[in-house]
Amino acid sequence: MIPYGHQWIDKEDIKAVTDVLKSDWITQGRKVNEFEYEFAKYVGAKYAVAVNSGTAALHSACFAVGINKGDEVITTPITFVASANCIIYQEGIPVFADIDKDTLNIDPKEIKKKITPKTYAIIPVDFTGRPADLEAIQKIAEENNLIVIEDACHALGATYKGMKIGSISDMTVFSFHPVKHITTGEGGMVTTNNREYYKRLKLFRTHGITKEVNKDVDTVTIILNSIANHFEPWYYEMRELGYNYRLTDFQCALGLSQLKKIDKFVKRRREIAYKYDLEFKNISEIIIPETDQMYLDVMEGFVKQSESSWHLYVIQLNLEKLKVGRRKIFEALRTEGIGVNVHYIPIHLQPYYQKRFDYRKGDFPVAENYYEKAITLPIFPKMTDKDIEDIIRAIKKVIGYYRK
Numbered sequence: 083m084i085p086y087g088h089q090w091i092d093k094e095d096i097k098a099v100t101d102v103l104k105s106d107w108i109t110q111g112r113k114v115n116e117f118e119y120e121f122a123k124y125v126g127a128k129y130a131v132a133v134n135s136g137t138a139a140l141h142s143a144c145f146a147v148g149i150n151k152g153d154e155v156i157t158t159p160i161t162f163v164a165s166a167n168c169i170i171y172q173e174g175i176p177v178f179a180d181i182d183k184d185t186l187n188i189d190p191k192e193i194k195k196k197i198t199p200k201t202y203a204i205i206p207v208d209f210t211g212r213p214a215d216l217e218a219i220q221k222i223a224e225e226n227n228l229i230v231i232e233d234a235c236h237a238l239g240a241t242y243k244g245m246k247i248g249s250i251s252d253m254t255v256f257s258f259h260p261v262k263h264i265t266t267g268e269g270g271m272v273t274t275n276n277r278e279y280y281k282r283l284k285l286f287r288t289h290g291i292t293k294e295v296n297k298d299v300d301t302v303t304i305i306l307n308s309i310a311n312h313f314e315p316w317y318y319e320m321r322e323l324g325y326n327y328r329l330t331d332f333q334c335a336l337g338l339s340q341l342k343k344i345d346k347f348v349k350r351r352r353e354i355a356y357k358y359d360l361e362f363k364n365i366s367e368i369i370i371p372e373t374d375q376m377y378l379d380v381m382e383g384f385v386k387q388s389e390s391s392w393h394l395y396v397i398q399l400n401l402e403k404l405k406v407g408r409r410k411i412f413e414a415l416r417t418e419g420i421g422v423n424v425h426y427i428p429i430h431l432q433p434y435y436q437k438r439f440d441y442r443k444g445d446f447p448v449a450e451n452y453y454e455k456a457i458t459l460p461i462f463p464k465m466t467d468k469d470i471e472d473i474i475r476a477i478k479k480v481i482g483y484y485r486k
């Protein structure tokens with residue numbers, strides 16, 4: 083079975099990890115700083131903070147920007163549950179806005195309809211690796227004084243109007259799960275250009291504890307703290323309720339080694355997507371992913387609005403032209419050895435969300451309609467040309483068999 087995603091670990095990666103394992107510092111050493119530094123440089127952000135999962139990165143970002151009890155945060159129903167769960171961790175209220183049927187990303191027009199006086203932030207997701215409509219979202223955020231936390235767990239290496247994803251929104255979140263662009267086993271990162279957010283992210287990662295003396299409080303407390311600090315070399319203070327979200331040094335060594343290969347990885351993903359596009363665009367039973375629109379730049383001429391880094395390649399079935407439903411096609415492809423998948427069951431249809439927030443079927447028709455037709459095909463850099471051929475052949479065979 084060819085899975086839908088898979089890591090690529092080579093000898094250098096293994097050496098990078100074992101070198102750290104043989105050293106004195108296997109966690110909280112300098113590999114964390116190095117990885118953060120290189121990652122920030124790669125995406126073009128001022129700051130990067132490494133944590134132990136993409137989910138922890140989302141939670142940390144929600145904390146750092148100050149999402150609190152009762153705050154409403156708008157996100158898409160077509161994403162992994164973590165994009166919305168992080169809001170609930172901070173006792174905020176997840177509010178979904180429907181997707182655009184072509185881009186499959188959150189629809190800015192729908193975001194506008196969901197804004198209330200309680201709205202605090204927006205969490206757009208760069209679904210499949212294709213950047214969300216960040217300019218429109220930023221404009222809405224500015225007009226309504228909202229913060230944008232971009233879930234870019236699918237989009238490391240993607241660009242938006244020539245800028246790397248990770249340098250654009252107030253906060254951007256990445257995951258290093260093995261199916262993502264680079265891996266640390268489990269791991270995540272938050273990038274930002276805002277120094278205050280950066281400091282709060284670091285605090286949150288280690289129990290809200292710092293060794294620095296608090297400079298935000300009144301003078302007397304500062305003096306008392308300084309005296310305490312001066313006389314007590316063990317001094318530390320806990321300022322917020324944080325967690326242990328640290329990433330180990332050997333994982334950061336793996337991340338550093340993987341990051342060296344990111345351009346190669348993204349290039350290969352784009353090649354595979356291009357090949358699928360060519361093969362499937364003339365099959366009327368299959369709707370291929372919409373590719374990015376061009377726009378006219380006065381200086382550069384026609385340029386791409388954005389360039390996906392292709393975490394996922396999702397086709398939609400044109401069900402009117404098929405004798406069977408999505409499930410039969412899915413099962414037939416699995417029988418052919420193709421590890422197809424479905425991303426995602428809309429979050430508002432999950433039992434927890436239905437029970438707690440009273441969402442129901444029909445609330446987000448575009449998302450639900452997309453979900454009924456979607457199948458994710460395998461895409462990862464380690465796929466061989468033969469794997470690609472096998473997948474294309476299997477798709478053509480199965481679609482041909484069930485065609486009306």
Ligand SMILES: *Cc1c(COP(=O)(O)O)cnc(C)c1O
Nearest residue numbers: 135136137162164235257258259
């Ligand atoms: C993978 C993923 C996450 C969570 O990342 P983990 O590292 O698995 O915790 C969050 N959001 C999206 C969109 C993801 O794909």
